[in-house]
Amino acid sequence: xxxxxxxxxxxxxxxxxxxxxxxxxxxxxxxxxxxxxxxxxxxxxxxxxxxxxxxxxxxxxxxxxxxxxxxxxxxxxxxxxxxxxxxxxxxxxxxxxxxxxxxxxxxxxxxxxxxxxxxxxxxxxxxxxxxxxxxxxxxxxxxxxxxxxxx
Numbered sequence: 001x002x003x004x005x006x007x008x009x010x011x012x013x014x015x016x017x018x019x020x021x022x023x024x025x026x027x028x029x030x031x032x033x034x035x036x037x038x039x040x041x042x043x044x045x046x047x048x049x050x051x052x053x054x055x056x057x058x059x060x061x062x063x064x065x066x067x068x069x070x071x072x073x074x075x076x077x078x079x080x081x082x083x084x085x086x087x088x089x090x091x092x093x094x095x096x097x098x099x100x101x102x103x104x105x106x107x108x109x110x111x112x113x114x115x116x117x118x119x120x121x122x123x124x125x126x127x128x129x130x131x132x133x134x135x136x137x138x139x140x141x142x143x144x145x146x147x148x149x150x151x
Contacts, residue, residue, distance in 0.1 A: 013037070046098060
C-alpha cells in the first residue's frame, strides 16, 4: 500500500510568514499537534510541533554537539512563564519550526513509512509529490491501514 492510498489529503498547514499565534490557534481548533509549514508554491519548508512550542516556553538552553541535541534547564531565569508565552505568540513560525523536515514521497510504501515514523520517533510525516505538499500521514493512519484487513 502506498502513501497516496491512505494519506490525509486535506492537510492543515501554515505559511512560512505566519505567526506562532496562528499555529496555536490551529492546534486548538483542529486538536492537532503538528503542522507542515509551506511557502507560496506549497513546498514544505519546515514543520512545527507542540514540542517546539514547549521547548520555547520552558526554561532551557539548546545545545548541539556532534549532531546531538541537548536541552539544559536554566535555573535563575527571571523571565516569567507568561512573558515567554506572550513573546512567543508574535514570533514568525520559522523562528521555532524545524527546517530539516522528514517527509515521504506520495508513492512510498507503508512499511517504509512505518519504519520512518518509528525510527525517527515522530508522530506524523508530510507527503510530497514533485516537491509539493499533497498529504500527511500519522502513526495512527499507518496502524489503521496496516491491520484493518486482519481484524
